[in-house]
Amino acid sequence: MDSNLNKDRNGSERATDIETTYTFEIDEDNLFQDLRNKMKSDIWQIFPSSCASLAGIPFGLMLGWPSPTYPTLLQPDSRLPISLDQSALIAGFLMLGVSLGTLFSSRQIASCSKYGIILGNTLIVVGWALMSQSKNVYWLLGSRIVLGTGYGYALVQIKTYIKEMTEEELSDALVKVLACYTLTGFTAAYVIGPFVDFYLFSVIALIVSVFILFIAIFLPSTPKELIRSKRISDAKRLIAFLKPSLDPQIEAVKITESIDSHDSTNTLMDIYSNNTLKYNFLKFTLLVFCQQYSGIPPTLVYTQVIFMKLLVPYPQYFSIGYAVLFLVSNILGIYLFPKYNKKKVLLFSSSCTLMMYICKILVIYYNINEQYFPYTSVIIMYLLVIFNTIGLGSIPFSMITDLFPAKNQLFITKYFTILHCIFALTITKIFQVLLGRFEFFVPFCLLSAVTLFAIVFITFFVSSSHNSNFITKTDVFKEISTKK
Known part of the structure; x- marks a missing residue:
């Protein structure tokens, strides 16, 4: 009887050990699976947002363009001579364009931030195309103001896209990174400018701009854009993938309510x-x-x-x-x-x-x-x-x-x-x-x-x-x- 009891005890102990080990392995698998899902969702939040932010690079190239280019253009024998008075006007037209674009930046095309990013990048491409074909100072002025308008408009659309595609903490970090793209393009202009002529610089920047426009065309839609298009199930699946910590049903309802609500806040008042x-x-x-x-x-x-x-x-x-x-x-x-x-x-x-x-x-x-x-x-x-x-x-x-x-x-x-x-x-x-x-x-x-x-x-x-x-x-x- 004692031997049977010991046998039962040993058996139960072994069973307990097996059960404990089995439970631990399941928890460990779930833990690693959760980590893998979290990493995957973070990557797919960051990657499209980073691609949308690339518009800052050709704008940064134009922002840094005057410093290495003016010493050549200010020479009387330049292929496209300008005066010192005109140089400040040319520089200022980029900022004037950004101001104009910002005025209309809250208006979306078909209620879709992606289309706004595409429009902004298209104007940036047009700006660099005008620069590459410049015949006189008026071409330079047109190039700067068109490109500035495109970026001024795209800037708010990019920030909106990032906030719709990412969780709040991550979106704040990615919006800050947006300035780094502009600064990267700005620094690249200083590095490239002294070693190429005016037209080659413009062609290089134009190629970069066309490539970034091509990327913008293939940006994925955000959950908010899918809900606007009545693709509710697709939006829920995307929310579940991008934001696994949130309930897709509740989040879809919140997005729908935000679309239906019209905030009439008058900030000036x-x-x-x-x-x-x-x-x-x-x-x-x-x-x-x-x-x-x-x-x-x-x-x-x-x-x-x-x-x-x-x-x-x-x-x-x-x-x-x-x-x-x-x-x-x-x-x-x-x-x-x-x-x-x-x-x-x-x-x-x-x-x-x-x-x-x-x-x-x-x-x-x-x-x-x-x-x-x-x-x-x-x-x-x-x-x-x-x-x-x-x-x-x-x-x-x-x-x-x-x-x-x-x-x-x-x-x-x-x-x-x-x-x-x-x-x-x-x-x-x-x-x-x-x-x-x-x-x-x-x-x-x-x-x-x-x-x-x-x-x-x-x-x-x-x-x-x-x-x-x-x-x-x-x-x-x-x-x-x-x-x-």
Whole structure:
């Protein structure tokens, strides 16, 4: 009887061991399967969004085009000669186009962001085609404004596409990456421009633009677009694949409700009727003014011209270095420095920028480049673009979420884009006029005065808190949960 009991016990123990082992193996398989599904869904969220964002590359090429191209076009014997006065106008027409495109960027073609991306890329292709066939300055103006309009329109469509295709946290990260595509194209223009002629540069950019348009045509539809097309079952399957953590049925209902709802929020009326919003709106406008008029836009347009005027050896190579530092500083300004106290970052950036301008003026006035060290101005310009871009050049855009509630942020983002472009256009023209009419240090005196104003303004009118002034429902729920 004992032996039978022991046998039963041993048997049950073995059975228990087998059962436990079997259960563990199932859990392990499920765990790895979940990980595989999560990785697969993340990849298929990121890949189409990254392809949609490629429009930033040909725009960045056009943005960086003036610096390596102007030294050639400004020569009297150029195949397409332009004057110094015309150079600022040509540069400004790109920003004018972006402003025009942004005005209409909320309107979708057939309620589909994909078609908006295709239209934007088509205009970009037309812009580079006009550039490659340019016969006079009017062709250049047409090329710049058409391309700028295409990108200004496509920009909002791309952001909408990303948000519809990805989960919230991932979409925020991918929207930030969008700026990196533009900066990559911008840097590539500095690298390629000095070593190819005007027409070959245009042809290269045109080929890149056509390839990106081809990719845009084959972008997959978003769940929202499928629901609009009455393909509900396809939309649910896509939601289940892209967002496995969500219930496809519930998510499809939410999307349907968002399509049927018409938000009639009047942002201008909200701002006008709310004293806090009015104050924040004015403060934000002045911050963007300080950002653009502190001088980086004209130095980017005339980088190589500035180095040539200062008799820097090999100006085309040092211009490439300036563009690379602008790229790296922007990445730091987008991802790293907004995490710190924004007022302190702005003050540090503005103060260092002012010091660099003072050094720049002294170097020009006393001919230090010619008499002592020919690379002095290069060092100052490099430090200038770093100090300005990490703070004053990038922080104002990140303050939109601090100064305005969520329902007003789309309008403010569009307002920022237009204001950013208009200020870039005007300061570039003013810089060019001062450059052509007065001593070379005079334009930098203006930029120094604006930077000094920025320091005073930030000191007295920008809050030291970098947290949002507006409490969301999520914050309220968190606070209630904490108290409980």
